[in-house]
Structure formats: structure tokens, C-alpha cells
Amino acid sequence: MTSNHELDAPPWLRVESTIMATARAIRQAYDKRFEELDLNLSEASLLAFVEESGPLTQTRLAERLGLGRAATGSVIDALETRGVVSREPDPDDRRVWLVTVTAAGKELVAEVTKRDTVLRKELRSGISRDERHQLADLLVRLGHNLAAVLVADEDQ
16 A cells, blocks of 8 residues: 655655755746846845835845855856946945946846746746645744754754
8 A cells, every 4th residue: 555645755745845846847937037128036126125225235135135255246246247236335334335226226126126027927826825824834834944954954
């Protein structure tokens, strides 16, 4: 007799694998939608976050995007080359640069926002607001568990 319980499933059928596969597919969908704008999800996210939050340091952006500082620097470099962000000296700390959105960047953010709104609506089709809240709560708890695991692993 074979059990259909998720815990007895092979690794590729467990909930963690489903989450990872879904996350990859979401990223691919966003990258595809932003391709026409010559952006990927990381670039679009950084651009929109700076537009919403105001000038930020590379360190703060790296924390927000969940990227390393070097990877974030590469994203900033690419966006700066396109003229959609600029680096300005921080008036409070001359050793630090603040990333700001240019006028061209603001126009691009408007298009990113439109595409994001459409894609989110498509992704959420058939999923109620209550179900989304429940999923978000579960994923936050999973994230806390993961953080605890990572801290414990560092202590070993």
C-alpha cells in the first residue's frame, strides 16, 4: 500500500519543491513581461523601489532586494548606463552614494507598474483575497523557520 501523504513523497513532489518551482516560474513570467522594456525582474524591482522610497544606498537596496552588494552594484550599473538611475553623493556621509531615479526612470517605472498590475491580476486569478492572506502568512512563517535554520547552521 502506497501512502499519498506529502511527507512520504519523493523530494521533487514535496511542498518545498513546489514553492521553488513556483518562484522560478514567477520570475520567468516577470522577466518575460519586462523583456520588451529591456529589464529583468531585479532591475525593475530596484527601479520601482527607489522611485517609491526615494534615494537609497546600495547597501539598503541590496538588503531590500535580497541580493549581495556586488550583485546590486551590477544592477545599478546597468540602470545607470541606461540613464534611468543616477548615483548622487549622500549629503550626510561623503563615503556613500545614494541611488536616485531620473526623469527617464520615472517614465519607465510607470510602464513597469502597468505590466506588474496586469501580471499580478493574471497570477491571482481564481485565488481569493483570504487565500492570498493565508498563503502570505504561511510563507512568512516558513521564512522565519528558514532564518532560524540558517542561524543554527552558522553556529555549528
